Amino acid sequence: xxxxxxxxxxxxxxxxxxxxxxxxxxxxxxxxxxxxxxxxxxxxxxxxxxxxxxxxxxxxxxxxxxxxxxxxxxxxxxxxxxxxxxxxxxxxxxxxxxxxxxxxxxxxxxxxxxxxxxxxxxxxxxxx
Amino acid sequence: xxxxxxxxxxxxxxxxxxxxxxxxxxxxxxxxxxxxxxxxxxxxxxxxxxxxxxxxxxxxxxxxxxxxxxxxxxxxxxxxxxxxxxxxxxxxxxxxxxxxxxxxxxxxxxxxxxxxxxxxxxxxxxxxxxxxxxxxxxxxxxxxxxxxxxxxxxxxxxxxxxxxxxxxxxxxxxxxxxxxx
Numbered sequence: 001x002x003x004x005x006x007x008x009x010x011x012x013x014x015x016x017x018x019x020x021x022x023x024x025x026x027x028x029x030x031x032x033x034x035x036x037x038x039x040x041x042x043x044x045x046x047x048x049x050x051x052x053x054x055x056x057x058x059x060x061x062x063x064x065x066x067x068x069x070x071x072x073x074x075x076x077x078x079x080x081x082x083x084x085x086x087x088x089x090x091x092x093x094x095x096x097x098x099x100x101x102x103x104x105x106x107x108x109x110x111x112x113x114x115x116x117x118x119x120x121x122x123x124x125x126x127x128x
Numbered sequence: 129x130x131x132x133x134x135x136x137x138x139x140x141x142x143x144x145x146x147x148x149x150x151x152x153x154x155x156x157x158x159x160x161x162x163x164x165x166x167x168x169x170x171x172x173x174x175x176x177x178x179x180x181x182x183x184x185x186x187x188x189x190x191x192x193x194x195x196x197x198x199x200x201x202x203x204x205x206x207x208x209x210x211x212x213x214x215x216x217x218x219x220x221x222x223x224x225x226x227x228x229x230x231x232x233x234x235x236x237x238x239x240x241x242x243x244x245x246x247x248x249x250x251x252x253x254x255x256x257x258x259x260x261x262x263x264x265x266x267x268x269x270x271x272x273x274x275x276x277x278x279x280x281x282x283x284x285x286x287x288x289x290x291x292x293x294x295x296x297x298x299x300x301x302x303x304x305x306x307x308x309x
Contacts, residue, residue, distance in 0.1 A: 018269035059303030
C-alpha cells in the first residue's frame with residue numbers, strides 16, 4: 001500500500017487536469033483523474049482519495065452537485081474538497097456562496113485561472 | 129503495460145488497445161488557413177488582429193514555427209460565419225491570404241502521453257478510410273485534428289476498435305457552452 005496521498009483531479013478541460021496532475025506528481029502525490037462529476041464518483045468508489053480538486057462547471061454532474069453529495073455522505077464527507085471556480089468573490093473558508101446562489105460545503109476554493117504554486121500550497125495545507 | 133511501438137492499429141494486436149481517458153468533438157467550425165506568403169509571420173498577425181478586433185473567438189489554433197516560416201490555422205465557430213465574412217469583405221488584402229474550410233470539426237483524444245502509437249493509429253485510420261485531415265496539433269494533454277464536420281461520428285466508430293475508453297466516460301459532444309455577455 002502506497003503511503004503517498006491520493007488526489008483526484010476533476011475538470012472537463014483535459015489540459016487543466018494534466019497540468020495540475022503533473023504538478024501534483026512532482027510534489028510526490030498520487031493522482032487519479034476524472035473529466036466530469038459522474039466519472040469522478042466512479043473513481044472515488046474505486047479508490048477513496050484524500051483530497052479532490054473539483055471544477056464547478058462540468059457536464060452530466062457539476063461540481064456543486066458532486067460536492068453536496070459527498071459532504072452529505074457518511075462514507076465520504078471527510079474527503080477534503082477544493083473547488084475550482086471562476087468566481088473569486090470573498091468567501092469564508094468553509095462555505096461557498098456563488099453568483100448563482102448555490103452554496104456548497106467545500107473545504108477550500110481557488111479561482112481560475114489557477115496559480116499552480118498556490119494550489120499546491122492549498123493542497124498541502126489541507127492535507128497537513 | 130502493453131508496448132505499442134510500431135503496431136499502429138495492427139489487427140493482429142487488437143488486444144493491445146490504446147488506452148485513452150476520453151474523446152472530445154467540437155462544435156461546427158470554420159478553419160482559416162494562412163496561404164503561402166512571402167511575409168508569413170505578418171499574415172498570421174494580420175489575421176489574428178482582425179479576429180481580435182472583431183471579438184471573434186478562436187477555440188482552436190494550429191501554430192507551428194520553423195526556421196524561416198510560421199504556419200498558422202485558426203478555427204472559429206461556424207455561427208461566426210457572417211461576422212467573419214464581413215471582416216474579410218472589408219479587407220481584400222486579408223481575404224487574399226486566407227483559405228476558408230467549412231464546415232470542419234475537431235476530434236481530440238486525451239491524454240496522448242506523447243504516444244507516437246496514438247498518432248500513428250489516427251493517421252492510419254483516417255488514411256485507410258480516406259477521411260481528410262486539415263490540421264493536427266498537440267496540447268499538453270490532447271491530440272487534436274480537424275476533419276469534415278459530418279464525418280466526426282464515423283471517425284469515432286472507426287477508431288473505437290483501436291481505442292479503449294473508461295466505461296463511464298464523459299460525452300463526446302460538448303454539453304456546456306460559456307458565452308460572453
